Every structure is written in C-alpha cells, then in structure tokens.
Amino acid sequence: MRALWTILIASALAACATTQTPDTQPPAGVEDRAPGAVRPGPGMQPVPPKPVTGVDLTGDKPAAAAPAPHRDLANILSQRSVYYDFDKYDIKDEFKPVIEAHARYLRENGGLKMLIQGNTDERGSREYNIALGQRRSEGVKRMLLLLGAREDQVEAVSLGEEKPKETGHNEEAWTRNRRSDMLYAGEY
C-alpha cells in the first residue's frame, strides 16, 4: 500500500511539474491494483486478473470566465431563457419578443457570439433528452438566423437533463428545467 501511495504522489507531483502543457498529458489516474498474470498449472483453470485504471479530470477546470459585458436588468436582453412543455420544442409566442431582441442585438454587433444550451426535465431517457434539448436549442438558433443573426455567431448545444437548474423531483422543478438558455461569449 505504501508503495502505491508513493507511486501516486510521485506521479501527481510530476503532473504538477508539467502544468505548462496541461493538454498534452492525461491527468494522473488510478494505478493497477490487480495481480500480474498467473500461469496455470497442469489441469488447472487460471483465474485471470481484472485490472482497472482510471482518468481523473477534476483538476481540469478552465480559468475563471470574464464577466459578461451586457447584463442590464432593465433591458430585455437580460432575459435569456425560453421555456417549453413536456416533450415539446415549439417556441411559445410569449418568448418570441426576447428572441427577436437578441437577434437584433447579434445583427447589430457582428462580433458577438452566442451559445444556446437546450435543457430538459429529468424524466425519461437521458439520451432522448440530449436529442430533445438539441432540438430546443436548434429551434431558437433557427429563429435567430431567420431574424438576421449570422450562422457563425450562434452555436446550439444540448445539456439534456444533465444540468438541471432546479434539482427537485417535482412539477415545479421540471417546469423550470425545460428550457433553452442564450449565453454570450464569456458566460459559459
């Protein structure tokens, strides 16, 4: 056990020493704890080892994002979310003015970039929810493009049910989690 600690701490220290090129090296992982290969004796069935090793990404955080330049709460542009019914992706009329305002803003500020994250509630399949969240964010993107934003300004992605704003298992939480968020560069 002591040897294992030594190996791990040594490898972790090595990782610290090479932080100038963090992307070229995978982070330190779990060392193989399984025994080496066993040679079977005559007439015996060997039990093969089952080694497992891992990758650790918890140290991989990017540097803190810069604060957003446009966050005037009095401005309609501070509204960033579009909400949906269960298993639906159509944009309700009440959210169209917000999307129109952002389309205008993007059109008038050609250097701005936006990421749209589609979200779902926790119910049902995680994978279907990835696709549903993508459909939601793509719907917002399509409307922004129709209203004059450029394709290279807007990216649509899905977080599915994986990043709930509300963690409860009830209708109130689900309603708030069925959502597309429009984020400007620096906000994600």
Add this chain to the structure above:
Amino acid sequence: MRNLLAAILVLFAACSAHAQLSIEITGAGAERIPIAVAPLAGEGALLDGSSATISAIVRADLERSGLFRGLEVPRLVPQPTEASRVNYAEWRSRLADALVLGSVAARPDGRYEVRFRLYDVLKQSALGGVAYTLTRDQVRATAHRIADYVYEKLTGGKGVFSTRIAYVVKRGERYELQVADADGANEQAMLVSDEPIISPVWSPDGRRLAYVSFQNKKPIVYVQDIEVPKQRVVANFKGSNSAPAWSPDGRRLALALTRDGNSQIYLIDPDGSNLQRLTRSGGIDTEPFFSPDGQWLYFTSDRGGSPQIYRMPSTGGEAQRITFEGSYNVSPRVSPDGRGLAYLTRNDGRFQVALLDLTTRQVQVLTDGDLDESPSFAPNGRQILLATIVAGRGVLTAVSADGRVKQRLTVSAGDVREPAWGPLNQ
C-alpha cells in the same frame, strides 16, 4: 497542486472501494433451489482479515440470483471435502437439494489450489467439479467462477457472477464513471470529472467502454480501454455527440450526432474514422442499439409525432415501427438471445421499464417506479439492470426478466445511475 489532491482523492476512493455499492434483495422467485455450500476445508487460510470466505461469496452470489436459497451449514467434524464420501442422507435431512464441498490447499509456489465438487443430493450423484490455482487476491474471482459453474449446472443458464458492471456515481458536483464486479465489489474509477458522464457501453470483448462525457462543456463520445487510463475521442462534431452502441463484432459504433441539424444516427469506427450517416428524418433519431446478430439497428425516433422505437437494417434503409402503445417509448435494448426488447415506457405519467416479446408482440411492464430509466440486460438475458429514484436518491435496480426477483444497488452518499452490464467473456 490540484492534480495532486485529485489523484489522492481517486486513490482514496480506490482504497475504500470495497462494498461501496451495496446490494439488497427485495424480491425472490417462488421456487428457489435449496443448496448447501459447505465451508471449504482450509479456506480460512485465504482470509486477509476483511474478506469473506469463498463459500460465503458463492452462497451470496447464488442467493442474489433469486434462484437459490442458501442453507445454513454448521461446522462439521471431520470437515467434508470434495474427496470425502458424501453422506447423502444427512444432507437430505438438512433439506438440501444440491451440495457444494471443497477444499483449499497451499502450494509450494506460494499460490493456493481450490477444489470443489457439486452434488445432486436427490439423485445422489456428483455433477462435476473444478480445480483452480489462485493468488490470495483472487479469492473473490475464484468464488464467482464456482458460483457460475453451480448456476449453469443447476439452472441451464450461464452464470453472470464473474461479469462486471459499469455505472456513473454523482457525489455532489463530482461525476465518477465506475467499474465494479457484478456483486458491487472491487469498484474502481475509470473517469472522474466535474461535468456529467452518461451512456457507458461495454465493447463486446469487455475490454473497452464507450461513453459520453461533458468534460468539454458539451456531449462528446469517448472510448477508453479498461486497463489504460487514457481517453480517445470518437466523435466530437458540431452540436451533440452521444448514444454510442457497439456492433456485435466490436468494429463499429452506432451513435447519434446533431452535426447536420437534428439528432440523426451514424456509424463510425471506434478510432473516429469512417463516419457514415444512416438516417435522414425530419425529426429526432437517437439511441441506436444493434440486434445480437448485427442485422438490425433498433432506435428511438419521434418521426411519427411521439417518441417510439423503430428498427432498420444496420446498413441503413427503411425503418419499421416496433412500439405502438402509449406516447413515449424510448431506450430500446434487445435481449442477448434477440427475442425480447426492453425499453422505457410512460404509463400515466410514470416512467417504467417494459419487455416486448418480439415474436408474440406481448408487452410486460417489469418495474413499478416513477422515474425508471436506462435498462441494461445481463449477458445471460435473465436480469435487467436499470436506474431509478428512491426517496430522492438515484439507485440501481436489477429485475429478473419475468419481473419477480428484484435487487437494489446503492452507493453511500451519492446518486448511482447509467448502469451497463458487461459481457460474459471478460
């Protein structure tokens, strides 16, 4: 410094791993085979203080299947072994239908030798036995082999006690992709991340996992060798990359990509080459799953107005609708024998796992939760592992394919989800 701390955390997790995933049986088959697994003579020599004896692990394995009832066996003097003459009348009086006797001996090379024999007490005959050589740290693996042997001889089905499972644990804001033995022992982290990890799937040879990680802020498909701590990107296209499924020969992955707009199904090589688009629908197509013969791809699509399961030839082509009842049928998983289809269905607002007999078209709802998801067949087809929420916490449940036997797998201080049962030939 952060790396050092992270590495130590992972190491700590590995050290304290044993029995992190605990299993509780919450139902059993009506007819269980009463079996006596006698303590193996000399098995105490293999104990290292914390571990269970081989006979105790064999008994626990068999009981967990729901098909066996392990009998209490008192310490017998002299201790019977696989070499003893069996006193069938005595074992019959203990109400045993089956009996396991065996012994452990130290070898000159420092290893051990375990021998056992399985007996049919009613027919008063030996059904066979095996000898294994092992090192001290292979006690559990050896016990699982013995349990597999007993299970196969007495039920006719393949035992899955030597298989492994993968699953994701969420502890606070930390996500861990874990691999453990089918009984929850030997849990080891494959990947630890601050971002979500979903949809692990085992390669058919059990050597690799494909999965979806959000570590770069969006879903990207990776493949990782179980024994090498290095990820390889399989699909990182514009939009979402998700829902990987291995072809039965392990040479291709089916997956869902949104690079061309809506989620559509594609094939790709595990090294990220040879991308080929398979579906061209106006709606959502996702969750591909190969039939065991490799001929078909089952998948979820909302092309008919609600999410339903379809299938198409695995080379692409016209899709045929498979599910018709209800307005939400997703996550198709074909049984290992190709005869059944497990999937997630919505009933009166509750999400439950159903099993469709592909021949008779009969549907049986197997679970009774509100938020069940992610079914995964055991490689012998007799159980389905799935995720559910109990008292606000994510747990795994294993249900027998007839819906009768249920087990619950929980982790301490965390949510467990996204189970994937590994193949037999690991």
